[in-house]
Amino acid sequence: MSFVVPKETFSGKVLAVDFGKDDKKITIGGENTLPFLSFEGECPNKPAIAYEIQDCPPDDWPETVLNVYKDVSSDTVTWAKYCQDELKADAIALRLISTHPDRDDRSAEDTAQTVKDVLAAINVPLIILGSNHIEKDANVLVAAAEASSGNNCIIGKAQEGNYKTIVAAALAHNHKLIAMSELDINLAKQLNILITQMGFDKTKLITDPMCAALGYGLEYTYSVMERIRLAGLAQNDQTMQPPILGDVGMYVWKIKETIAPEADVPDWGSIEERGIAWETVTATSMILAGTNLLIMRHPKAVENVKKTIDELI
Amino acid sequence: MALTGIQIFKLLPKTNCKKCGFPTCLAFAMKLAAGGVEISACPDVSDETKATLGEASAPPIRSFALGTGDKAVKMGAENVMFRHDKKFVNPCAIAVNIKDDAGDDAISAMAEAVANSEIDRVGQKLRVDAISIECVSGDSAKYEAAVKLVAEKAPETALILNCKDAGTIEAAVKAVADRKPLINGTTDGNAEAMADIAKANGCPIVASANGLDALSALTEKIKGFGVEDIVLDSGARTAKDIVEHNTQARRAALKKSFKPLGYPVINSAIRDDAILEASIASVAIAKYASIVVISSIEKWKTLALFTQRQNIYTDPQVPMQVEQNIYEMAEPTADSPFMITTNFSLTYFIVSGEVENSKVPSRLAVMDCEGLSVLTAWAAGKFTATKIAQYIKESGIEDKLSHKELILPGQVAILSGALEDKLEGWTITVGPREANAIPTFLKSKVS
């Protein structure tokens, strides 16, 4: 018996989506096979990583990652420039967390100015995220979309409860859009359908099936992503072909494994490396399941995931 | 090729004697084809048929143990490419490599660290499963001494003997034969000598070749020498090789019934940088390795890998459950808020995460509802006023609280009246419908 490489070819293809401008533009997606299986198909674009920054100091981030940005995070623009110039970020994800009613409840107008200031200071592609408050995001993201008009940003996240106004704003200002649902392939599909029914081009969509940290439901995210990919590729389900987002940092840097000092949990080892490894392994697992775009926080985790990606292509 | 039920039926005695526990030979044949029973259940089948069926009905990926005793690790026996189809069966063993020239102190320290690496995570005992001893000295006596030292300091851990020289391997295997070490170092050139050693000592063997084509030929050759417990080493070095080779080998075994690759896989994830090594090891764990070899076992690294392995190998069909308990967050006092939810792990993770985020000291009762989420458990009659009341009363929580206020998930607000009737003296407060509103809610409770 001699070995024949068992190849599978799929009728479907992940949509290629670009964001940003000029020579800094990034394209994600475009593959017609499962992640990194280039022996049987095309994987034209590698997964991209955006550094997460916020529009207010990240007081709620644990020390390991807080310390990295302690000299720059009091000013959003400085922070953005630091990521671009010092950390060589390929893209930046600006989370407008201060708009959350439980945080500073900053107004949409105030926030729009921050978006403009950040855009003026950087030339890498920008992802603009709300605070994940359904009602408030509907206002904030509309203002942010307008403020960033013409910059080919990714804005999000549009959810079932607020997608209409956000989709309209992305459409009007020619942005890409993240559609987020909670760990259920059918909900993800449903939301993509609702959004495209509004006339939004499916080639501008990015699916966020909701991330989960290693040890905190990672397996659900992993399997939902694999199933979305298979639906898009093997069944050629057109509604399941947008690239996938893994919003890793925010889920990782709030769990006990990234917060508890070694003195409290001697069996878990060094808190610094533990946190970085946690974000790294979570992100690596996500790209193996099909994630095309990662949002991450710690530079060492980003560096190691990038090295892993370079080994994978 | 696996046989169909009808093909198997043709080989059976067709007497319908029922001794196998099935009403007819056909029913038994169908069950055999589906993989639910063993051919030995039929006492009247001929030896010839047994041999035919044994070959055909062998699992597509051979299963055997790494190591001996309680801490032996089962490998192989996988049936699917994707974990959402069916549970991945035998979790990837994590092995650490040590060089025989590292010095006695370093070797002892590593072996002891492995022997003491066990931790408990969500009710499972997790540990570094194996030690690979690599021969770099080229000195047989030195190698044997290193192997013996590891065996002594880590008396229950599985051993992998990594050496290409058959003479050196023979002496080392004999020294620890009772541990059934996995012999790693067999290539096309030394296959016969290595297979003889494996056979004489009842040890499994790693077949190492460059690429799957050469590897298929090598496993057939080793099998021809009488050794069947084979582990595949395709020479994968980069993460890409790991993903591609492992995917191809598993596909060939499962979908093409290609026997020469129907074995467990070993991958090396060794890198200079410890975090990168963790990342590459996680690639191997997610993508079908049965053994992954790393170079160091910092506690943070093994914790991350144990956890990832646990996640990947969780049964997707059984909702992951959290143990019924009243969990304390941020050192609550008798006055702290007291909430309840169900034991669906995702519900628990999300709710407890938000409670922790709020930094408000609280208690969270997690009630056993067979792993169902709040609404589903309510709909299934498992999260009802009567059952909640009973659980609260029996939990003994009343002694720990200065108040009698229970916060109910907003999704089951409908239960609050009935629950107040059943839980005498208690006030039932309806909490938020969505978990992300919990921090605001809790802060307002204590301000």
Ligand code: SF4
């Ligand atoms: S024991 Fe064998 S002969 Fe008897 S019914 Fe079962 S399969 Fe048929």
